[in-house]
Amino acid sequence: xxxxxxxxxxxxxxxxENLVLNCSFTDSAIYxxxxxxxxxxxxxxxxxxxxxxxxxxxxxRLNASLDKSSGRSTLYIAASQPGDSATYLCAAxxxxxxxxxxxxGTKLNVKP
Amino acid sequence: GAGVxxxxxxxxxxxxxxxxxRCDPISGHTALYWYRQSLGQGLEFLIYFQGNSAPDKSGLPxxxxxxxxxxxxxxxxxxxxxxxxxxxxYLCASSPRGTVYGYTFGSGTRLTVV
Numbered sequence: 001x002x003x004x005x006x007x008x009x010x011x012x013x014x015x016x017e018n019l020v021l022n023c024s025f026t027d028s029a030i031y032x033x034x035x036x037x038x039x040x041x042x043x044x045x046x047x048x049x050x051x052x053x054x055x056x057x058x059x060x061r062l063n064a065s066l067d068k069s070s071g072r073s074t075l076y077i078a079a080s081q082p083g084d085s086a087t088y089l090c091a092a093x094x095x096x097x098x099x100x101x102x103x104x105g106t107k108l109n110v111k112p
Numbered sequence: 113g114a115g116v117x118x119x120x121x122x123x124x125x126x127x128x129x130x131x132x133x134r135c136d137p138i139s140g141h142t143a144l145y146w147y148r149q150s151l152g153q154g155l156e157f158l159i160y161f162q163g164n165s166a167p168d169k170s171g172l173p174x175x176x177x178x179x180x181x182x183x184x185x186x187x188x189x190x191x192x193x194x195x196x197x198x199x200x201x202y203l204c205a206s207s208p209r210g211t212v213y214g215y216t217f218g219s220g221t222r223l224t225v226v
Binding site (some may be wrong): 046049091097098100101102 | 116143145147154155156157160162167168171203205207210211212213215216217218219220
């Protein structure tokens, strides 16, 4: 069974800082690696999807990388803003059914 | 609909009672997933539907949990004889043909067993 771990569990930074969230997974035979954002009382919002054949994806101030050989993914957030405050979840799929195995998340607080 | 709709948004039930949670997927999405998010366990997969069939039920924690989907659309997750450890947020997601593209989550049902 795929195990996904995220560190740190919580992170507090001042506005404007660049930051990195880490995700590791035990089974390198992943199909997809996805980063989600979760706001309190709301569902999950997809941020970036990296297919197994890809190394990274970028969207605006977000960049996600994938290294299957080391079982790691990172989410880089540039010039953080208070609106980035949320819980960030990393998840991997390992078959065509595309069920996600989730990490426990990193709760980010960006202080004005 | 425009998004995945779940009802009720909150449910408080007494231990031992049965509960039903409903999910309305995005129109045309053939795949539907149920997940559970609890404080101690994080977000866990429960069951996957493709059309009305459930080829993967591996995440259902016990035989008190069951789910069905009718007409390739609405799904109901039923928990019988609820226990306090069933307290969690139950999330539903749907996707076109089971791909990760367009995978959309609902806002969830918060279940509290007292």
